[in-house]
Amino acid sequence: MLKDYGYTEEGQLGKPYNFRLLKRLARYAFPYRKAIAAGLLLSILIALFDLTVPYLTKIVIDRYIVASWYRIDPGRSTDPVFRDLSERYGHLLEKNGPESLYYISNLNMRKVDPVDLHRLRTQGILSSERFYRGGPEVKIERFLTKDRKRVDQMADGSSLIPFTLMEHLPQKEILEIRARDVKGVTVVAAIFFFLLLLSLGVGYVEYYVLEFTGQRIMQDIRLGLFGNMQIQAIRFFDRHPVGRLVTRATNDIENLNEMFKSVFITVFKDLFILTGILIVLLYLNWRLALICFTLLPVIFCLTFIFSAMAREAFRELRATISKINGFLQERISGMRVIQLFVRERFQMELFARINHENYLAGMKQIRVFALFMPVMELFSSLAVAFLIWHGGGKVIQEELTLGTLVAFIGYIQMFFKPIRDISEKYNIMQLAMASTERIFEFMDNREVIPEPESPKIPSHVRGHLVFDKVSFGYEEGRPVLHNISFEVKPGETAAVVGATGSGKTTVVNLLERFYDPDEGSIILDGIDLKEWSNRELRSVVSLCMQDVFIFAGKLEDNISLGREELSARTIAYAAEMANARPFIERLPEGFGQELDEGGASLSGGERQLLSFARALATDPRLLILDEATSSVDPETERLIQEAISKMADRRTTLIVAHRLSTIRNADRILVMHQGRIREAGTHEELMALRGIYFRLNRLRPADRLSIVD
Template structure:
């Protein structure tokens, strides 16, 4: 029986990691295949650069042995001219290969970003419920940036180093086999040294990618909640928590840098040993007449050229470890299962009347933990349904199933007699609008935020929608009116003003089914009075589902469902439910109890 954590299990774990790294690397290389022609041209330039690199020291040996040794000044000038041409061509080839590979890399990165954004748009909401926004931003920005460094710098250096190294090895063998083999005796030591540092750098850089994701996620959360932190006197605690995560990221990067910084001196030591070997053994061969002085000089240059690609390849290998860790996280998003596509037999909804039916619906975000249990109701076109209950009763979940943000676990949701799973999502959501308790506004103009509900809306449409919800007056008082730019999330506006803009966005969409999720919960009494006037027009002839925070706003609802722990425990009109004296009546009396400070918010 194998013990957990034993040598065998550790070996298997390392084997799994190696297989995963190999898979990620192959997949990353596969991203270059559509650009094979550009990479082929770049490879030609890299090959030219490698040949020029190998030819240079040979010309130096010729100049020393034949031109200087024989006193041939004209021949020396010709050799130097050839050397200048070789190095000039090599420099031009290097510039061309860098531009080609960099250009190709940027095209690959742009395509990756596009696919990442598209996949994020296609993922189900349940996927986002389980992941912090900051970590996603880290994957889109920081992890993609590591690939940018690899494609912009590392890939060119790696390809050039490999081909250059091959050219140097061939040139050394052609110049003198014995001295070349003596130098090659250090290759096993170089390989072992490189493997030793690379294996440790790999795990170190994977940790840096994880810790930077934690830091970004923490920043996103804490900056977004800075008001709450100050209100609850949590700033010191938040600073301490960020300090810990930042320190973990610092330690991970210091460890990674420590590993990579130790590699360069190790290679320099081996380079010095190789130089000493060339001078010592090369000198013996010169004394024996088996090698010329120019040959020794050429070998000294070749040794430097031999170790330069090794150092470059090692630095690129370090960069590649970071890039592979980032690529693994990026591919993790691309491999996520998108929102299930529309059924092959799905039809597009035509003109929607607005009948909504829940038929024994059960649902759970986690199949093992149901949130809704056997919920049923029937709404005719134009009717208003109010959902009431304490926090966590399942009200928002009911509303989220109508536009099919989630699919039911059991039962069915039908719109105009059609199961929502048998109609296309776009046609379903096109005829619906939703106003949330915390409306999201985009950074941009006020007019653009209202027109978001109706692409192509005219300024007249925008102003008419704003007037319908009594937002026109406060908008015109802004510095640039409808062209005023609001910050991300509408931070420059009050909560009530943001809510009014959300209502205007819903009005301009002209939906057949309207969902209000505690949409008036954070509005002051005066603004609520204006909203109630607007709601009379907004709800007219529309099927509406209202999640109620203030029970006095749902007196005229056609049907009120009282929910508790995911089940409907009472149903009826306002007067009927009050007469029953059950949970609704209890909640209602609690909310409007005369004793100050005893009002209970229904969320």
């Protein structure tokens, strides 16, 4: 019925024809305009093949199978009717020598006005006897000995033989007489077979061209989407769920691909076929064609009603699928909690309810299609029945050839298929337009950290960091940091401590320039971070986070992250400095060990050491450890402490930590509380103050900070 490669948020469908979006989409298609044009031409060629088949059938029937001639004898009437008509139809007649007899073929009779045919029959001028015309090569005397007088000889040597005489001849002799017709049927059959093979080949090329073009266009759009994602500020990802972003780059793109393949080219082909059928029907017999066209208003009205019903049914179906997706995503993520509290049966009841809604919506869509398809088949059958009744009468009256009637039936049956296709593709168009709108809405989003027009780079990066009266809030009117000021000199190790929600991680986010401060400035080596290029800044500032993300791939690639300038020796040195080399060398493949996404085969401590090596690989001047030791065992923490000690004399280090043992030896400790720096100093100085830091040390359980603001 309807392919769909994603779900529409909140069940919303787009307008089926949004020319603004189509214009933007055309920009991506423009580079492949030659391939698209080739696809269109191939589609037209296939449509022409389809239109040719019924016409070939007509030719075979009228010209070879039931070919016949009728005698016209002007001497049978004194009425000057023949003289009047011969002036108009003389070019359709052939004269039989001196006997003043004329003959007209069944093909030419349809070109005579039915009123004139009736006058000729009424006056007895046009006989009802049918004649077969044999070629000059047919020797009549071999087959007919008694009734040769009933055979008329034409000026070109051909013979007109009454069908009543041929009925009594053996089949072999009939085939000899009709050898020309047999040859004609064979030639047309060969043409038909050739067109069939040609259509098969052209269809293959058309499918390949359309798939190639569609995939390249979707590839370009997907690259543009991912490129746009990478330049967005972190604030953007805070507001957009991962699942929705993935849907943009996968399902929505596939919806566009389906629209391109199934709508643009196919609908164009269907419209061409419909137009071609109308033209051919008018050419074959315009009177009969106009009678058949009386069904068109009814068909188009039914199609419009179906489109509206299908749109509503499909909207409800997409809404229920959206519910199922949201439910499954949430429950799978929280499966540990569900099993922990034994709520499987309750969740199953909830899912059964949503699933039943989806079933009802699906059945509603099925009912719409189940009604529309038989109705279209009914009208198609009614049209064929009418043609058999009305057209058959015209054939009997010799006003219409049998081949024309058969061709009419074939074209009428062919006429309903494109209408069904266009109706079914209406919802694909709506879905694709909704996807297109969401894609371009996302691509128009520019929540980026601005790059300076003329970036400044210090002559020598030393790691001198200054926060000068910095204030910041993730949401307007809800500040997280209030007038923060501090300085970390080159080579110093500074620590930031505080309860959860005090603003520690926000300091790190600002320092990596994931966000810009609302007030104040952050200065690194005398240059405001806003005047640094992001690429240069992040090459001298490295961050090691608590939540380590491991990419699927080789272990060494997780350290280098694709930075080609990092040699194998540099990677190994970074691992050694992070004290990660011992566990790496214990792995079967060492640095070439394949890791799953998330590094499930590694322990938490090993993942943390790997993250630490990743941060050290670029030899940063400023190293930030954000809760980097909060989830590791004491042995791993000891290894990290040793690594920090190795490099403390060569780079500035900023540590955000829960474990006080990690920061006890820091040159300076900043104590944050409710977005402000309340205390600063060494461990001994802060303990002597007997303030917040002192209370944290007294209240900490198992060497971890735990305080309620």
